[in-house]
Amino acid sequence: MKKLIMALISATALMVVPAAAKDTLKIAAAPYGLNAEFMQIWTAALKEHPAVKNGDVTLTVFDGRYDALVQQDQFKTMATQKFDAIIFVPIDVEAGAAAVQTAADAGIPVIGSNTRVNSNLLSSYVGSDDTISGYLEAKAVLDKIGCKGNVVIIEGPIGQSAQIQRLKGNQKALAECPNVKVLEQQTANWSRAEAQTLMENWLTAHPNQIQGVIGQNDEMALGAIEAIKSANLDVKSFAIAGIDGITDGLRAVKAGEMTSILQDARAQAQGAMDLAIFYAKKGDYKPESDIWQQYAKQMPWNGGKDKEYNVPWTPVTAENVDALLATRK
Incomplete structure (x- = not known):
């Protein structure tokens, strides 16, 4: 019967099945979408959590397909299937509240991760302060252009917490x-291809006028780089920054083409998994991920009772980029 129930889960769900049959917790992860590398790294980190690997947890990952309504429908499926806990990465800070309410009505604890939702029903949250990263990336661009000239801002999906907070950080630096x-400010929805198109249009509309590019993630900064190269312009004559520290972003930093601020997807995901288990077991659990030792000073476990855990940002530099690249397969 258990196998039959799991087979009926939405076609957008991917399940990690434990090697041996046992009395396991059923935990769902609901990221907003899986097209881009950052959320792929985040999801892979969940699958590598010790409790998933040893079979204590059956993990089911739902692809939100960048759609708030899809995420709401998925939460209804999770409620029907009686998951023990849900890890939620919402696409929309406001619309995600309805999904959390569905879980709360079903008595399922929800742990937020990576992006935020305006709901007081979350059991806890593990992410990073996007206002800080927005400030750091914009400051890197502005420092390079000597605090004068023209810049463009490529934003994330309008209404997602990362877009909102990173823009606040951008504006603080500006x-x-x-x-x-x-000169220009528009969303490219975290997409490299959309950002490339935007940048191509802007280079045409503002010839020789753009000195800096503030991309609210690495994918979009990389799209801008592709547009600049396609226009036969010197990438290194622009100040370009992104956020996340994805693999291609790290390579671009190493090549001297951009700046990036590393967002630790592994720590966010595995920290959220530990908290999901903690709440599913009603507090009878000690964390198993090593991320709590890694960030012991900046982000102590505190008995699992904190409502918010903020993973620190790491600026990518010439000194640490090779070590960061070595962690990617």
Whole structure:
């Protein structure tokens, strides 16, 4: 019967089945989408959590397909299938609240991760402060152009918490450079291809006028780089920054083409999994991931009772980029 139930889960779900049959917890992960590398790294980290690998947890991953309504429908499936806990990465800070309410009505604890939702029903949250990363990336661009000139901002999906908070950070840095003008500001929905198209249009509309590119993630910064190269312009004559530290972003940093701020997907995912198990077991659990030792000073476990855990950001530099690249398969 258990196999039959799991077979009926939405076709968008991917299940990690334990090697041996045992009394396992059923935990769902609901990321907003799986097309881009960052969420692929995040999902892979969940699958590598000790409790998943040893069979204590059956993990089912639902692909939200970048659609708030899809995520809401998936939460209804999770409620029907009586999951023990849910790890939620919402596409929309407001619309995601309805999904959390569905889980709460079913008595299922929800742990937020990576992006935020405006709901007081979350059991806990593990992510990073996007305002900080937005400030750091914009400051890197503004420092390179000497706090004068023109920049463009490529935003994430409008209404997602990362877009909202990173823009606040961008604006804080820009306020420190009143002589810098924002020529264009538009979303590319975390997409490299959409960002490339935007940048191609902007280079045509503002020839020789753009000095800096603030991309709210690495994918979009890389799309801008492709547009600049396609226009036969010198990438290194632009100040370009992104966020996440995805593999191609790290390579671009190593090549001197951009700046990136590493977001630790592994720590966010495995920290959220530990908390999901903690709440599913009603507190009878000690964390198994090594991320709590890695960030013991900045992000202590505190008995699992904190409502929010913020994973620190790591600026990617010439000194640490090779070590970071070595962690990628």
